[in-house]
Amino acid sequence: MELSGLQIFKYLPAAKKAENSNCKKCGCPTCMAFALKLAKKQVEISNCPYAPEDLKEFFAQNSKQPQNTVEINGLKIGGENVLYRHEKTFVNKTAIAILIDTELKGWQEKLKRVRDFEITRVNETMKIDLVILKGAVPKDLTEGLNIISYEEFKSLPVEVLEDKDFKTTREKLIEIRTKAIKEKDEKYAKPVCVIMHGEGGNLCARASFYICKYANMLIFDKFDEALISTLMTLRQNIFTDPQKPLQVEAKIYEFNNPDENSIIFMTTNFALTFFAVANELESLNVPSYLIVTPADGMSVLTAWSAEKFTAQMVAKILKKWDFANKVKNRKIIIPGLLAHMKEELEEEIHKAGDDFEIVVGTVEAYAISDFVKEYIK
Numbered sequence: 001m002e003l004s005g006l007q008i009f010k011y012l013p014a015a016k017k018a019e020n021s022n023c024k025k026c027g028c029p030t031c032m033a034f035a036l037k038l039a040k041k042q043v044e045i046s047n048c049p050y051a052p053e054d055l056k057e058f059f060a061q062n063s064k065q066p067q068n069t070v071e072i073n074g075l076k077i078g079g080e081n082v083l084y085r086h087e088k089t090f091v092n093k094t095a096i097a098i099l100i101d102t103e104l105k106g107w108q109e110k111l112k113r114v115r116d117f118e119i120t121r122v123n124e125t126m127k128i129d130l131v132i133l134k135g136a137v138p139k140d141l142t143e144g145l146n147i148i149s150y151e152e153f154k155s156l157p158v159e160v161l162e163d164k165d166f167k168t169t170r171e172k173l174i175e176i177r178t179k180a181i182k183e184k185d186e187k188y189a190k191p192v193c194v195i196m197h198g199e200g201g202n203l204c205a206r207a208s209f210y211i212c213k214y215a216n217m218l219i220f221d222k223f224d225e226a227l228i229s230t231l232m233t234l235r236q237n238i239f240t241d242p243q244k245p246l247q248v249e250a251k252i253y254e255f256n257n258p259d260e261n262s263i264i265f266m267t268t269n270f271a272l273t274f275f276a277v278a279n280e281l282e283s284l285n286v287p288s289y290l291i292v293t294p295a296d297g298m299s300v301l302t303a304w305s306a307e308k309f310t311a312q313m314v315a316k317i318l319k320k321w322d323f324a325n326k327v328k329n330r331k332i333i334i335p336g337l338l339a340h341m342k343e344e345l346e347e348e349i350h351k352a353g354d355d356f357e358i359v360v361g362t363v364e365a366y367a368i369s370d371f372v373k374e375y376i377k
């Protein structure tokens with residue numbers, strides 16, 4: 001249960017017109033300001049020396065971690081605080097583990113495939129999180145893998161569900177997470193591992209659902225690269241912080257060995273925009289630069305409306321990176337969505353002492369190829 005700012009305020013001195021009302025000892029200008037911050041978990045109850053015991057007790061109960069965190073050779077599972085990621089964020093992504101039994105035919109080939117597996121998406125390289133090994137294996141075959149024995153797995157403080165049918169597993173996962181989060185019931189505080197059997201589309205559908213709700217680890221007895229790639233892609237989307245957009249480093253990127261006369265593009269550091277543009281530039285076989293401005297990971301229009309992409313900022317960043325002295329080309333191509341900024345950008349850049357001209361590029365990344373063919377004619 002959570003208290004709103006108004007509900008908290010009713011306990012504080014100002015609401016009771018008591019001594020010390022609005023005394024500011026908590027660092028807030030009023031008791032109401034403190035109550036509102038406390039409701040958003042931006043301050044601690046202990047900051048107010050006059051908070052009554054019943055309010056302190058309420059916060060002590062509520063600060064208990066609803067789900068335990070379990071660490072397996074550096075891999076963390078559990079520790080979740082919310083049911084829905086828009087409430088805050090999920091903490092530790094659903095781990096993907098493969099069970100390897102050395103009694104079964106073909107285990108060496110399976111282990112090799114697991115070891116070699118790797119996918120990279122939106123700047124993140126993902127590998128199998130854990131291998132659970134039944135039987136002994138020479139060390140050189142497991143290099144680079146996070147391995148535990150089946151016996152060690154059985155002794156972990158986790159809840160293990162066998163996925164016999166979808167309805168039962170789904171209901172159990174939802175029940176455990178709901179009791180842990182809503183009721184803070186310690187009986188349900190262990191992270192949940194689900195052992196998956198089967199193959200094909202049905203296995204993929206079930207595993208996808210359990211990543212969304214609410215498995216902390218999925219353990220597969222078979223290893224299927226296509227299945228794991230699909231699940232890791234889904235997992236990456238579910239476990240990003242909705243309040244922190246995916247972003248790349250703001251800097252000047254180079255494609256196809258550019259020189260001082262190469263074409264120059266500009267965009268913001270929103271990861272999806274960056275990769276869409278970067279893929280196009282890379283495949284063009286035309287040397288180019290891409291100036292990526294710092295915009296807290298916002299896409300170009302959002303950044304412009306939030307004042308994270310302003311003419312002054314662009315002029316300043318070009319100066320800071322000393323870009324005018326690195327190139328002879330004096331034309332920077334901006335995204336078509338920012339066409340309205342052309343004059344303003346040129347004015348600020350010239351004011352800052354650089355002489356770049358602004359060219360309006362395409363609205364969509366896929367059109368860059370045709371644009372460049374025309375541009376360099």
Ligand code: SF4
Pocket residue numbers: 012013014020021022023024025026027028029030031032034035047048049050051
């Ligand atoms: Fe109000 Fe307590 Fe802050 Fe004083 S310290 S202003 S009483 S909340």
